[in-house]
Amino acid sequence: MPGRTAKKYAKGRLDKYYHMAKEQGYRARSAFKLIQLNKKYNFLEKSKCLVDLCAAPGGWLQVASKYMPKPNVIIGLDLVPIKPIPGVITHVEDITTQKCRATLKKELKTWKADVFLHDGAPNVGVSWIQDAFTQSELVLASLKLATEFLMVGGCFVTKVFRSKDYNKLIWVFNQFFGKVEATKPASSRNVSAEIFVVCREYKAPKKVDPRLLDPKYVFKEIDDVADEDMDEKKKKERQGALLNDLFHPEKRKRHRTGYADGDYTLHIANNIADFIKGPDFLTTLTGSNELRFDMDDFGKAMAEHPITTEEIIACCKDLKVLGKKDFKDLLKWRDAMRLDLGITTKKAAKDDDEGEEEEVANDPESLADQLDAERKIAASRQKREKRKARERKAKQLIKFRLGMGTPSDIGLDASEAGAMGIMDGDDEGLFRMNGVSSEDVKKTQAITAAEQAAADLMLTDSEDDNEDDSELDDEDDAAEYDSDEDVHRKMSHLENKLDTLYEQFCERRIDKDPSLRVKKQKEGAKAFEEWYGIEFDNKRKRATDDVDGEEGAAGADESSDFSDDTSDDSDMERQQRKKPALKQVAGKKRKATAVTTPEAPEEEEEDATVDPRALSKRARVFFDNPLFKSLEQPKPKPAAPKDAKLTKKDLFAKEMNGTDDEDGDSDLDAVPTRQEVKKNNKKKMMIDGFEEDSEDEGKETNGFEVVPAGLDINGRPDDNFAITTAEAYTLAQKMVRKSSKRDVIDEAYNRYAFNDPELPDWFTTDESRHNKPSLPITKEAVTIIRQKQRSLDARPIKKVAEAKFRKQMRTARRLEKMLKKANNVMDDEGGEMSEKSKLLEVSKLKRKAKGKSDTKKTEVVVARGVNRAKQGRPKGVKGRYKMVDPRMKKEVRAEKRAAKANGRKRRK
Numbered sequence: 001m002p003g004r005t006a007k008k009y010a011k012g013r014l015d016k017y018y019h020m021a022k023e024q025g026y027r028a029r030s031a032f033k034l035i036q037l038n039k040k041y042n043f044l045e046k047s048k049c050l051v052d053l054c055a056a057p058g059g060w061l062q063v064a065s066k067y068m069p070k071p072n073v074i075i076g077l078d079l080v081p082i083k084p085i086p087g088v089i090t091h092v093e094d095i096t097t098q099k100c101r102a103t104l105k106k107e108l109k110t111w112k113a114d115v116f117l118h119d120g121a122p123n124v125g126v127s128w129i130q131d132a133f134t135q136s137e138l139v140l141a142s143l144k145l146a147t148e149f150l151m152v153g154g155c156f157v158t159k160v161f162r163s164k165d166y167n168k169l170i171w172v173f174n175q176f177f178g179k180v181e182a183t184k185p186a187s188s189r190n191v192s193a194e195i196f197v198v199c200r201e202y203k204a205p206k207k208v209d210p211r212l213l214d215p216k217y218v219f220k221e222i223d224d225v226a227d228e229d230m231d232e233k234k235k236k237e238r239q240g241a242l243l244n245d246l247f248h249p250e251k252r253k254r255h256r257t258g259y260a261d262g263d264y265t266l267h268i269a270n271n272i273a274d275f276i277k278g279p280d281f282l283t284t285l286t287g288s289n290e291l292r293f294d295m296d297d298f299g300k301a302m303a304e305h306p307i308t309t310e311e312i313i314a315c316c317k318d319l320k321v322l323g324k325k326d327f328k329d330l331l332k333w334r335d336a337m338r339l340d341l342g343i344t345t346k347k348a349a350k351d352d353d354e355g356e357e358e359e360v361a362n363d364p365e366s367l368a369d370q371l372d373a374e375r376k377i378a379a380s381r382q383k384r385e386k387r388k389a390r391e392r393k394a395k396q397l398i399k400f401r402l403g404m405g406t407p408s409d410i411g412l413d414a415s416e417a418g419a420m421g422i423m424d425g426d427d428e429g430l431f432r433m434n435g436v437s438s439e440d441v442k443k444t445q446a447i448t449a450a451e452q453a454a455a456d457l458m459l460t461d462s463e464d465d466n467e468d469d470s471e472l473d474d475e476d477d478a479a480e481y482d483s484d485e486d487v488h489r490k491m492s493h494l495e496n497k498l499d500t501l502y503e504q505f506c507e508r509r510i511d512k513d514p515s516l517r518v519k520k521q522k523e524g525a526k527a528f529e530e531w532y533g534i535e536f537d538n539k540r541k542r543a544t545d546d547v548d549g550e551e552g553a554a555g556a557d558e559s560s561d562f563s564d565d566t567s568d569d570s571d572m573e574r575q576q577r578k579k580p581a582l583k584q585v586a587g588k589k590r591k592a593t594a595v596t597t598p599e600a601p602e603e604e605e606e607d608a609t610v611d612p613r614a615l616s617k618r619a620r621v622f623f624d625n626p627l628f629k630s631l632e633q634p635k636p637k638p639a640a641p642k643d644a645k646l647t648k649k650d651l652f653a654k655e656m657n658g659t660d661d662e663d664g665d666s667d668l669d670a671v672p673t674r675q676e677v678k679k680n681n682k683k684k685m686m687i688d689g690f691e692e693d694s695e696d697e698g699k700e701t702n703g704f705e706v707v708p709a710g711l712d713i714n715g716r717p718d719d720n721f722a723i724t725t726a727e728a729y730t731l732a733q734k735m736v737r738k739s740s741k742r743d744v745i746d747e748a749y750n751r752y753a754f755n756d757p758e759l760p761d762w763f764t765t766d767e768s769r770h771n772k773p774s775l776p777i778t779k780e781a782v783t784i785i786r787q788k789q790r791s792l793d794a795r796p797i798k799k800v801a802e803a804k805f806r807k808q809m810r811t812a813r814r815l816e817k818m819l820k821k822a823n824n825v826m827d828d829e830g831g832e833m834s835e836k837s838k839l840l841e842v843s844k845l846k847r848k849a850k851g852k853s854d855t856k857k858t859e860v861v862v863a864r865g866v867n868r869a870k871q872g873r874p875k876g877v878k879g880r881y882k883m884v885d886p887r888m889k890k891e892v893r894a895e896k897r898a899a900k901a902n903g904r905k906r907r908k
């Protein structure tokens with residue numbers, strides 16, 4: 001894109017020297033080149049006459065005028081006019097012409113210049129080679145002028161380009177000057193091929209050899225001499241090197257002496273005739289980008305020659321992309337063409353071929369080397385492909401791990417998947433800590449193993465035998481996870497360890513924190529109650545109260561169930577003997593789904609081992625589910641003697657831990673159906689899901705003590721069972737209607753209801769904080785509950801009522817006393833008091849009893865506002881009063897303070 005390149009180039013030009021030149025008022029950034037050259041060689045300070053060739057726009061002239069001592073003569077010449085600079089003479093001249101010489105002579109007259117500057121650069125537009133050549137010509141032209149008008153010891157500063165002419169120019173300079181130094185000032189861009197040569201101590205020879213200043217001679221003669229001097233051996237060496245460059249361009253050596261000959265442009269096109277006829281055809285071939293057939297008639301004839309194939313023409317169009325074979329074809333074509341044209345004979349051609357073959361054979365890259373190199377390339381390509389395949393596989397494994405692929409994606413077929421533990425069709429996405437299926441375990445292990453293998457692959461890709469290693473690894477992994485039992489064993493071992501550690505952690509925490517201990521106990525009791533019902537807890541409470549009696553002692557023991565295992569055992573044994581059916585309550589909650597049917601036979605009712613009254617509301621709701629109706633009730637088995645010995649706590653612990661014995665099924669058989677519950681309780685009164693047996697109140701029936709729910713004055717269950725929350729109210733409302741009741745029951749089977757009892761403790765503990773259903777509430781329910789709460793709040797609290805009562809009592813006592821005294825006064829047996837004084841005394845006592853003092857209070861009224869300067873009773877004041885003004889109040893206080901202080905002084 002030319003636009004972009006131009007922009008970039010222009011931008012790159014705006015460097016710091018550009019900005020500095022702008023700031024300091026120089027016309028060109030090149031001014032700094034002269035400043036830096038002068039800084040190094042100090043030629044301006046001691047010169048009085050200076051000639052600047054190719055001076056436009058005048059940057060160097062500005063510098064010269066600034067640094068040269070005054071008065072001075074500064075002459076500037078250029079092809080283009082230079083804007084006037086004070087004290088500087090400028091002319092429009094071509095420095096290569098005689099006219100320019102005449103102008104200069106006219107200006108200088110008999111003077112000789114101290115310094116000659118030349119910063120000429122050919123105007124661009126022609127080819128680079130042409131530019132370079134003209135530059136060299138310009139240099140020689142400027143040198144020619146300098147040799148004519150420079151004074152002895154004078155200085156000549158010129159710009160040259162690092163080209164094949166560079167050394168020749170330096171040689172010429174050395175013929176005229178005592179000191180010749182090439183330098184590149186910092187302000188000269190590195191990308192520029194320009195270099196500045198400072199020639200000092202001009203020798204001013206009386207006779208100048210015109211050939212030294214003739215470009216044709218200077219640049220040609222030396223080249224020809226060199227070619228002639230080149231002996232046969234060197235020629236062969238050069239040819240060999242050129243062939244090497246052709247066949248192995250990647251090994252081509254850089255020309256460190258300067259720019260490669262002719263390598264000035266990006267694209268070099270030469271005439272095909274030079275290649276066919278020229279003696280230095282190899283140089284032409286290596287130094288060209290293109291060999292053109294259209295430069296002259298010879299070329300055109302060559303293009304149409306029958307030997308010239310289209311391939312040859314195509315090859316000649318872009319030589320830089322050709323390979324070894326193409327170059328060989330080109331050389332063969334050249335030989336054939338030369339033979340055909342009669343330039344060479346067959347014998348000479350044969351000799352040439354031999355020579356060429358010899359060169360090729362002498363080439364350091366022999367065929368064996370080439371084969372070796374090619375083998376290396378093939379091996380590295382293979383390695384690269386292997387690495388890429390491994391990386392691809394690893395990526396797919398990661399994808400699979402993230403659930404974005406299938407085992408087939410990672411190149412595992414069914415058997416491999418099986419071996420590695422990846423099961424097809426396994427859609428269980430979640431891993432469980434407990435009860436992990438063998439499939440899950442295998443899958444996890446396989447993924448881990450596969451990931452490990454992938455990591456190994458990624459890490460060791462540089463090794464040749466990596467693949468073998470990884471294969472071995474895979475085999476090892478497969479062998480490692482061959483056995484399900486092994487996997488189970490390992491997993492359960494790990495889980496046990498984890499559980500143990502968690503339990504230890506919990507215990508330590510509870511030991512440290514007493515509040516946690518209390519909480520834990522409460523939770524234990526609550527959980528127990530959740531399952532067995534509140535009766536057991538009530539019994540425990542009662543037993544605690546009844547410590548003195550025999551029963552009380554037993555109860556006390558029972559109450560210690562929660563802390564002492566041994567006492568609990570003995571006591572519960574007794575309980576078990578009494579109520580063998582109790583143990584049948586035990587069973588896993590989730591297993592209980594396989595329990596009873598409503599159509600259970602009559603005789604089985606007797607074996608209904610659990611009294612539903614003993615169950616909590618939650619447990620009953622669970623077992624009352626209509627789902628159980630459809631299940632067949634298996635025949636109950638007699639209670640196992642082992643279980644009979646178990647205590648309630650043991651049973652509870654068993655259930656809470658989810659551990660079960662072989663008799664688990666029989667336990668489950670004992671859970672009663674709703675019909676059984678109804679039959680068992682048909683003589684009993686049901687109150688809000690809790691029963692009361694008035695006859696058996698306080699007694700133990702069917703293994704559980706039945707404690708009646710309290711009733712309020714309206715005969716409704718007391719506050720323990722009252723609807724106190726908006727949730728309960730909403731629920732109750734729903735339960736009234738048949739359809740909504742069904743919904744409630746259905747909704748009760750939610751994810752919160754059936755927690756997997758096999759989940760680890762640490763998980764359930766954490767979950768219990770958040771795993772609660774949010775029950776729906778209605779606006780109406782909220783309003784009712786609020787009103788209820790308000791009415792409750794309106795009632796006086798106990799303490800206030802007590803305080804009021806105490807006050808009343810005190811008043812009553814006071815009145816009693818007063819009455820006694822009043823009676824005494826009235827009975828004045830001595831007759832010392834008059835009737836009037838008796839009345840006065842009685843009324844005084846009366847007031848005293850009421851807590852009122854005799855002395856009337858005097859109200860102090862400040863005389864401000866409406867009362868300011870008011871005579872008589874102030875507004876709105878009854879009884880005694882005293883008018884004061886704010887000032888007086890302060891003065892009175894001050895007086896009091898002073899009096900007090902005086903009194904103290906006097907006392908001292």
Ligand SMILES: C[S@@+](CC[C@H](N)C(=O)[O-])C[C@H]1O[C@@H](n2cnc3c(N)ncnc32)[C@H](O)[C@@H]1O
Pocket residue numbers: 027028030031053054055056057058059060061077078079080093094095096119120121122123138
């Ligand atoms: C790089 S500029 C010189 C800048 C100058 N040194 C400065 O500081 O302002 C090169 C100049 O050489 C001039 N030039 C090229 N060929 C010339 C020739 N044959 N005769 C005179 N001037 C020539 C161009 O016109 C151009 O202005």
